Amino acid sequence: MVTSSLSHESPIIIVGAGVFGLSSALYLAQAGYTNITVFDKQPYDKNAYSTADGADAASADFNKVMRMSYGEELDYQRLAWDAIQVWRVWNKQISSSSSHDLPKGLTSSDKVWNNCGFLRMSTDDELTQFEKSTLENITREGLRSTQFVIGDPDDEKRAPHYFREGEWHKKSDPFHRRRQGKSLAGVFDTTAGFVEASKACTWTMHLCRKSGVRFVLGEKAGQVSFFVKSPDGNKTIGIRTADGKEHRSEFLILAAGAWTPYLFPTISPMLETTAGSVVYFQLPPQKDAPHLWERFSPDNFPVFAYGGWSKGAGIGGFPRTSDGIVKIGYRGTKHTNYEEVQDQNTGTKHRISVPKTRYWPHPSEPTITKQAVEAIKAVVVEALPELAELGIAGCRNCWYIDSLDNGFIIDRVPGDGGMMVCSGGSGHGFKFLPILGREVVNIIEKPNEKSPIAKLWQWRTKSTGPKNGLEQGESGPRNWTRQEMATRRDFNFGETAKL
Structure with a gap:
C-alpha cells in the first residue's frame, strides 16, 4: 500500500x-x-x-x-468548467489590484481570460461525431443554452437575444461564407475563448x-x-x-x-516531445488599418477551428493581440526530433524526441515545416484573404509533451x-x-x-x-529528418492570393 x-x-x-x-x-x-x-x-x-x-x-x-468541448471525455469537460470559474476570479483580482501589487508584465487593465467564444466550423456541412458527443455531454450538465449550432432553427432564433447587435453574424461566420454562397455548419461555444x-x-x-x-x-x-x-x-x-x-x-x-x-x-x-507549428501575421499600425484592427478584435472575431476540432486540416486561430498579431496554428501533424540522450542516473543511452527551439540547446532560428506553412496558407487564402495580403511575419515551433x-x-x-x-x-x-x-x-x-x-x-x-503517433517512433513519418523545412520564400502568398 x-x-x-x-x-x-x-x-x-x-x-x-x-x-x-x-x-x-x-x-x-x-x-x-x-x-x-x-x-x-x-x-x-x-x-x-x-x-x-x-x-x-x-x-x-x-x-x-x-x-470545455471534449467530446465523450466528460471528466475533462467538468474540469474545464471549473477552470473557467477561477479564470473569471483571476480577472477580477487583477483588475482590482494596484500597480505596485502586480508583478512585472502585468497591469490592472490586463485580462488573463477573454471570453470571446470559440467557433468550431465544419467545411462539409456536417457536424462531426466529436461535436455531437460534446453537445450531448454539455446538455447533460445543463449547459446547452451556452451552445449555438449554426443552422439549428431554435439556436438561430435565440441568437439575436443572446448576442450584442451584429455580434452573432460576425462571430458565427467570420470567414464570410454565407456572403460567398458557401455552406456553413458548426458550433459556436459561448463559454470558450482564449x-x-x-x-x-x-x-x-x-x-x-x-x-x-x-x-x-x-x-x-x-x-x-x-x-x-x-x-x-x-x-x-x-x-x-x-x-x-x-x-x-x-x-x-x-x-x-x-x-x-x-x-x-x-x-x-x-511521453513524447512533439512540435506544433504556428505562424504570425502582423497587422499594420492601427491608425493605418483601423478596419483590420476592428475586424480581428476579440469583440468581433472568435477563436476558431477550421474544418472541425477532431478532423480536417488541423488549423485553428485567434483574434489579434493588443499588439496586432494574429496567430494561426497547424496541428494536423506534430513533428518529432529524435536524438541520443543519456540518462544521467543510470548512464543508459536512449533515442528520444527532444525540443529544438530558438534558444535551446543553442541559439538558432529554426523554421517550421513546409507542410505546415502550405496547410495554413491554403486556409488563409480561402477564408482570410486580408491576411494573405499581409504575408506571414514569423513562425514558431511550439514544443509540447504528448502522452x-x-x-x-x-x-x-x-x-x-x-x-x-x-x-x-x-x-x-x-x-x-x-x-x-x-x-x-x-x-x-x-x-x-x-x-x-x-x-x-x-x-x-x-x-x-x-x-x-507515439507508437511510430523514430522511424515514423513525423520525424523532422524526413521533412522539408519552410523558407522565407514559402511565407509569401503570391499575386493570386492578393486578387
Missing part, C-alpha cells in the same frame, strides 16, 4: 515552472505545505514568460484556447510567491542535471543543479513539459516513493492552470483513494486503442 508520509514542513521540489509546476506549487501551498521550491532553467522572473524576451516553453505564449498564456503564468507565479513558494530560476542555479537517489537507489531524495549544488527533498514533482523525457528518459515509452493517449500522466513513479511525474499536457493542458494543482494535491494526499481523475491520469501503458 502506498502511503503519503509528507508533513506540511516536508521539503518539496518541483522541477518546471510551467502550467503543471505552477499549479501544483500553488495548491500545495494553499493546502498548508510550507517548504516548496520550484526550479527552472529559464529566468521567468526577468522575462515575465515573454517569448519576445527569451521565454522558451509551450506555457510561454500569446494565447491558448480555453474550451487565455493570455504568458500573463497567466506570470500571475500564477505571483500568487505562488505570495503563498510562500520559493523559485530558483536561471541557466545554472535552476537547471536540473541529476536526480539524487537514496543509498539503495530506490528513492529520489533531491536534485543536483548545473551549478553543482545539491538540493534535498522528501518529495519531488517532475513537471518539465517538453523536457520531461530528456530529464527522465524512463518515461519516454509513455500516448493524449491524457495527462500525474502519478508517482512506480517503485520510487520520492518522485511524481506531472506531465503529458498533449497540447490541451494550459486551460487547467487554475485548477490542475487541486487534483495533484488530492493524488498526493490520498494515494490509495483513486478518484476518477486519479485513475484517468495514473501511470500506464496502452497497447490497444487510439494512438496519437
Whole structure:
C-alpha cells in the first residue's frame, strides 16, 4: 500500500515552472505545505514568460484556447468548467489590484481570460461525431443554452437575444461564407475563448510567491542535471543543479513539459516531445488599418477551428493581440526530433524526441515545416484573404509533451516513493492552470483513494486503442529528418492570393 508520509514542513521540489509546476506549487501551498521550491532553467522572473524576451516553453505564449468541448471525455469537460470559474476570479483580482501589487508584465487593465467564444466550423456541412458527443455531454450538465449550432432553427432564433447587435453574424461566420454562397455548419461555444498564456503564468507565479513558494530560476542555479537517489537507489531524495549544488527533498514533482523525457528518459515509452507549428501575421499600425484592427478584435472575431476540432486540416486561430498579431496554428501533424540522450542516473543511452527551439540547446532560428506553412496558407487564402495580403511575419515551433493517449500522466513513479511525474499536457493542458494543482494535491494526499481523475491520469501503458503517433517512433513519418523545412520564400502568398 502506498502511503503519503509528507508533513506540511516536508521539503518539496518541483522541477518546471510551467502550467503543471505552477499549479501544483500553488495548491500545495494553499493546502498548508510550507517548504516548496520550484526550479527552472529559464529566468521567468526577468522575462515575465515573454517569448519576445527569451521565454522558451509551450506555457510561454500569446494565447491558448480555453474550451470545455471534449467530446465523450466528460471528466475533462467538468474540469474545464471549473477552470473557467477561477479564470473569471483571476480577472477580477487583477483588475482590482494596484500597480505596485502586480508583478512585472502585468497591469490592472490586463485580462488573463477573454471570453470571446470559440467557433468550431465544419467545411462539409456536417457536424462531426466529436461535436455531437460534446453537445450531448454539455446538455447533460445543463449547459446547452451556452451552445449555438449554426443552422439549428431554435439556436438561430435565440441568437439575436443572446448576442450584442451584429455580434452573432460576425462571430458565427467570420470567414464570410454565407456572403460567398458557401455552406456553413458548426458550433459556436459561448463559454470558450482564449487565455493570455504568458500573463497567466506570470500571475500564477505571483500568487505562488505570495503563498510562500520559493523559485530558483536561471541557466545554472535552476537547471536540473541529476536526480539524487537514496543509498539503495530506490528513492529520489533531491536534485543536483548545473551549478553543482545539491538540493534535498522528501518529495519531488517532475513537471518539465517538453523536457520531461530528456530529464527522465524512463518515461519516454509513455511521453513524447512533439512540435506544433504556428505562424504570425502582423497587422499594420492601427491608425493605418483601423478596419483590420476592428475586424480581428476579440469583440468581433472568435477563436476558431477550421474544418472541425477532431478532423480536417488541423488549423485553428485567434483574434489579434493588443499588439496586432494574429496567430494561426497547424496541428494536423506534430513533428518529432529524435536524438541520443543519456540518462544521467543510470548512464543508459536512449533515442528520444527532444525540443529544438530558438534558444535551446543553442541559439538558432529554426523554421517550421513546409507542410505546415502550405496547410495554413491554403486556409488563409480561402477564408482570410486580408491576411494573405499581409504575408506571414514569423513562425514558431511550439514544443509540447504528448502522452500516448493524449491524457495527462500525474502519478508517482512506480517503485520510487520520492518522485511524481506531472506531465503529458498533449497540447490541451494550459486551460487547467487554475485548477490542475487541486487534483495533484488530492493524488498526493490520498494515494490509495483513486478518484476518477486519479485513475484517468495514473501511470500506464496502452497497447490497444487510439494512438496519437507515439507508437511510430523514430522511424515514423513525423520525424523532422524526413521533412522539408519552410523558407522565407514559402511565407509569401503570391499575386493570386492578393486578387
